[in-house]
Amino acid sequence: MKKLSPRQQSIFDFIAQFIQNHQYPPSVRDIQNGCNISSTSVVDYNLRILQREGYLRREAEVSRGIELLQETSLSQNRNYINVPVLGNIAAGEPLGIPPSETWHSNSIDNVELPPFLIQDKKEVFALRVKGESMIDALVADGDLVLMEPIDNPNNGDMVAAMLKDKEEVTLKHFYIQDGTVTLQPANSRMEAIKVPAENISVQGRVVGVIRSI
Amino acid sequence: MKKLSPRQQSIFDFIAQFIQNHQYPPSVRDIQNGCNISSTSVVDYNLRILQREGYLRREAEVSRGIELLQETSLSQNRNYINVPVLGNIAAGEPLGIPPSETWHSNSIDNVELPPFLIQDKKEVFALRVKGESMIDALVADGDLVLMEPIDNPNNGDMVAAMLKDKEEVTLKHFYIQDGTVTLQPANSRMEAIKVPAENISVQGRVVGVIRSI
DNA sequence: TTTTGTTCCGAACATACGTACTCATTTCCT
């Protein structure tokens, strides 16, 4: 199959986009506007080429009678990642994260997420935030926090840290120096907490936040 | 959702069948022939009912602008929604959202998102937050804000509002009473702003926030 | 019965949309 010109690629991509957004294919004039093409005849011309090259099929005389053939851009991209929602996170409650082997068996809840949120991180899980206690971390009630299990966080990482004495979990930026850990809220107007390293345990590293209103 | 008449059921089934066979929805006359209906107006009449009852959505004046809702949510469940990232949002910069017809022109960026973030909202787009100015809304630098175009926000909605005199865009909870708009930060420790309704223009409603660290 | 509401019919209308045709502009090849 021949290489497509930029314009043809643009048209093909636009059609795939359009079908995803609406449930029906675009008209010639939709494509014209969407791809900033000056004339419908140019669209028709390139559509014929796309058809000849096997990228799509067209039903003659039928409005929007376009059928994409190779669904490379659509169905192939289904490598979405299933992330378990292991429970809630709130101040005053220890996390109690079960071992990763049991994650998908006693499946509480799952969310499927696009890869760009996970990247190459392994064993990402999610927690539902309860209450306003994470507000310093710019995390609201009901948010979904994506976390990656980690034992040795790097300086600057946002972590879920539990203060051992208070049994309190917070989301803060983590800095360690000379055995003293500084927990810095994401909202810099708030004050940081300094505690000895042995007084906190890091439960994981925050890799994302999802808020759905 | 009400029970469908035999004719309506027949029409609905035919549409699903048709989309299965071709990749595009049927025209009114396709349905007329496929269901042995004597007039296009009867098809239109029943399509309106199907739309009112929530079985499908129609785009006015658009050929084959039919979108099935029921089966769609099941079979399309694996299908992720492509949301265009239309630009940046920052205090001091008006949004300048282009018309939806031009969204998917080759230019911009896109993110694929799972359906639960979009729900049934239409024309959702995303903006990349630049700077710390949205911190009151629990939105950090680099966050992706999902927005839905809206003209009349409801009280309590989080909206992107532009203060006309200051040319400043903020994300705040919107409350209107007696022509006075109160913009309430999500972080309740911050102070609210009260302005006359005519001094602000609402650019859209925030439906989600995505933070990827 | 009359009334009222729903469904259906047939035709006509307005336009959304595919296609064709002519002429420019660019790209390619020798």
Add this chain to the structure above:
DNA sequence: AGGAAATGAGTACGTATGTTCGGAACAAAA
């Protein structure tokens, strides 16, 4: 360079297709 081929632009035409409208057929009330 020069001519051919490919690509693009602009316009016009025909029809595919959504929409409207007056009225008939039918059933359920009143």
